[in-house]
Amino acid sequence: MESVVLVRYGEIGLKGKNRPAFENRLVQNLRRALGPEIEASVRREHGRIVVDFGGREAPRQAIDRLRSVFGVVSISPAKAAPLSLDEALAGARLLVEEKLQATKGPVRFKVEAKRSNKQFPLTSPELNGRFGGYLLRAFPRLEVDVHAPDFVLHVEVREKAIYLYTEILPGPGGLPVGSSSEGLLLLSGGIDSPVAGWLAMKRGIRLRAIHFHSFPFTSDRSKEKVIDLAGVLSRYSFEPIPVYVVNFTPAQTAIRQHVPPAMTITVMRRMMLRIASRIAAQHGIPALITGESVGQVASQTLESMAAINEVTSMPILRPLVAMDKGEIVELAQQIGTYDLSVLPYPDCCTLFVPDRPETRPRIERVRAAEADMPIDELVDEAVATVDVVEPVLEPSLSL
Amino acid sequence: MQRELYLDNAATTPVHPEVAQAIHHSLVVAYGNPSSLHRKGMEAEGIVKEARSLVAEMLGVSPAEVYFTSGGTEANALAIKGVARARQRRGKHLITTQIEHSSVLAACRDLEAEGFKVTYLPVDAEGRVDPEEAAAAVTGETILLSVMHVNNEIGTIQPIGEIVEAVRGKKEDILVHVDGVQAFGKIPVAPEELGVDLLSVSAHKLHGPKGIGALYCRKGVQLQPLFGRGTQERGLRSGTENVPGIAGLGAAIKVWQREGRPRQKELYQLKEQLIEGLLSIEGARLNGARGEGAAPHIVNLSFPGVRGEVLVHALEEKGLYVSTGSACSSRKAEVSHVLKALGLAERESESSIRISLSYTTTAEEIAQAVEIIQEAVSSLRKILL
Structure with a gap:
């Protein structure tokens, strides 16, 4: 009698001609999720994936891991008997x-x-x-x-076996990571951006992250925290998510010197997007992802998003756009990023918030506000000095 | 390579090479358990005994009155909780101050949860407790007064003798505990002369290792142990002695006797040089006491308009290490309870840094530090204001 785990997937079954590619991706991700230390074979079998542990019992840890793979609708630990009633x-x-x-x-x-x-x-x-x-x-x-x-x-x-089981454990659903190309996540130390990244991954997007570091205005501990957050997100793709760490201090300083206080947040976001799109383009990444949600803070209005979008032609995905803060917090707790996010190291967004930010910036006025800044030089410098850091992937994952 | 200029000695100090040697020796050569009957045990016991004598000598007390702990925090907890729990039948009231180290405040909060009442005395603008106010807080229920000798954030010295006298004038049998962690090796500490019954010290503020400290507990004072009822430390602190730590504490005292003690006066001059250099920065203000009313190694200043943590990071880029407030509270995003007690507004506390010296600090280092801080404050102000 063999121990197996039956893995069901929903949406990817519908994808017509793409179906084999999606299934192969899911098989590959399930294998990666199990890691090298768990012995098992993963095979496709008529609209289902079977993870076969041979004569051994499926370890609890393996079941937890398989359940967390995007694209999985549900799993059932099962016994596989040969085609014999007895x-x-x-x-x-x-x-x-x-x-x-x-x-x-x-x-x-x-x-x-x-x-x-x-x-x-x-x-x-x-x-x-x-x-x-x-x-x-x-x-x-x-x-x-x-x-x-x-x-x-x-x-x-x-076809080849009789499967017996009593449990149907739900998975996260979504699409297998890697089935939808790559996205560059603007990752701050806050609660929102890691959740945005997780939701993007859930739609099959393979992530890389970019972080804007403003030493000495933000500490190296806040940078460490961001790398750790990338580490938590990596648990869901079972491969380390690289973080492009940008030295944002020169841009931050220029903004303080040239831009009227009410406009600094908008210009700061524009600089971040300019740098992020350049780095994304360099690596062939077609989209950016942010943790913005409409109206959550004064600067996240539709007008402000329009003013920010103007600097790039790249699509900017905002998975949290219609979510309430409470929903975001709940999800952050569920996926394991919340406790890290609330550690009290200020990031550059909190440190440079003016008393009265412009909530409906007009594009002409934003352009005028940043006209004195050497924008191209600042972007070039930031892109040239970017540092890539990879989080350490926990060898044995316990969810 | 950039030079390292470490002026955060009130947070911790580098272990002196001789101290490291003594620790290494007790780890690999004299590794015995002091409780063992054989020679290896006696060898280790000898190290513990010598260190105990050195602590006792430094405090002018008997070695039998010195108990080793895992550091200042445990010594404070053992003294405060130990006295309170052992004497609760006499009364359940304690007196302390608003500017104590977080370990003292934590012990008091725990006791409050057990039904004790605690009075937290205010301080004046320089951080000093008024002895009269301390006396006024005494009730028939008061069993313990706990006051720090030198404040860890601003360096102010409490008039311990006067406070003790005033308090005992109201009620004779009140026991007195002093958190001496920042005073030990910085200013004269003589518990017997001051009428102090219990006093906590720590090794790592004096070029010793972390994880070791001691409590002076006057003969005849009853304490309830924090845990266990073993035989080590005369039943007050169970568990195999931290011999490497104890060896390190002993060695740190020996080095201090040779290199630290002779420089105590000189350190005041360095501190004055530092204060003068930094007060020349526009808007700078000194927090706490100056001159003899403060310890020679701690300087706390505010530079309005520049957040302390930003300045700390800007200075570290130049190789200069200082801190905001105290290391124990500075990672929490809240203002210092000490500066608040002095009456500083939030904006002033947020823009404060603490610079702390050691007996190894030189005049040249102070001159460099002043220059680096002047530059950093002025360039940050250009960006931040």
Whole structure:
């Protein structure tokens, strides 16, 4: 009897001609998720992926990892019996025995058999009867209840094996990372940008990050924190997400010197986007991703977004655009970035906030405000001195 | 390579090479357990004994009154909680000040949760407690007074003798604990003369290692241990002695006797040189006391318009290491409770830095530091104002 994990995927099944490419990507990501230390084979099998652990029990850690891979709709740890009723019954008995260990008193169950292999001599209703009767005889504590069972024994008769399982664990859904090209995430130390990155990854985007460091106005600890955040996001792609660290101090200083206080935030964002788009273009990355959400702070208005977008022709994805702060915080907690994000090292966005930022900047006025700045030189310098840092990927992941 | 100019000695100090040697020796040669019966045990016991005598000598007390702890924080907690819990039948009131180290305040908060009452005395603009005010806080329930000798953020020295006298005038049996961590090796510390019953010290502010400190506890004073009831440290502090740490503390005292003690006067001159140089910066103000009313190694200044943490980072780029407020509270994004108690506005506290010297600091280093700070403040003001 083999231990396997059945992996179901939804959306990528619909993608027509692209389907094999998506499936291959998911197979590859699942393999990477397991890491080198867990022995298992990953194979495609009729609209499903089967992770086969051979005779060994699937480790808890492996199940957790597989569940966190984008593109996975659900998984089921299962037993795989050969195409023989007797062996399948024996497998079911083992499975139910385990299931009953943690319980006392009567337990209600039902059997849900599905025969996609029509060569197999018994039909689905017949299988339900055979398994039900067998288990009732084997375990006097069991009762059948088709309406409100404590557990369901699933029996799937497929091409090469009969799969038996009782659990269906939900995955994150989405698309496998890498199936949708790359995006450059503007990663600050705050709560929002890591969540934006996570949501982008969920749509299959492979991430790289860019961080604007303004030493001495921000400390090296705040830079470390950003690298650590990239490390947390890397857990979801199972490969380190590189961070382009930009020395933003010269730009920051120029902004302070040349730009009226009310306009500094808008001009700062424009400088960041100029530098980010240049670096993205250099690496063939077609889109930028930010953590902006409409109206969250005074500077995140539609007018302000328009003023910012003007400096680049690259699409800027804003996955949080319609989310409430509470929803963002909840997601940040769920994905494990929140505790890092709230560490109190100020980033350059918080340190240089003027008392009254312009909330509806007009593009002509923004252009005038930055007219005295040596924009091209500042961008060139920032791009030329960029530093690439890779977070350390935790060798054994515990989610 | 850029020169390293470390003026954050109130946070911690580099371990002196001789101290490192003593630690290394106790790790690999005299590695025995002092409780063991054999010679290796006796060898280690000898190291502990010598260090205990050195601490005792420095404080002018008996070695039997010195207990080793994991550092200043534990010594403070042991003294305050140990006295309070052992004497709670006599009363449940403690007196301390608003400007204590966070470890003292934490111990007091824990005791408040256990039902004790604590009075936190205010200080004047230079950070000094008024002995009369301390006396006025005494009630029939008061069992302990805990006052720091030298404040870790501003260097102000408390008039311990006067405070003790005033308080005991109201109630004779009040015990007195002094957090002496920043005073030890910086100014004369004589608990017996001052009428102090308990006094905490730490090694790593004096070129010793981290993780070791000691509590002086006058003979006859009962303490409840923080944990365990083992045999080490006469039942007050269970667990195998941190012999390498203790060896390091002993060695640090020996080095101090030779190199530190003779420079105590000179250090005041260096500090004055530093203050004068920095007060020439426009708008600069000194926080805390100046001259003999303060320890010779701590200077706290505000430079309005420049945030302390930004200045700290700008200075580190030039190889000069200082801190904002105290190292223990400076990583939290909140203003210093000490500067607040002095009456500083938030803007003034936010723009403060602490520069702290050691007996190894030279006049040349001070001159360099002054120059670096002057430049950094003026260039940051150009950007920030």
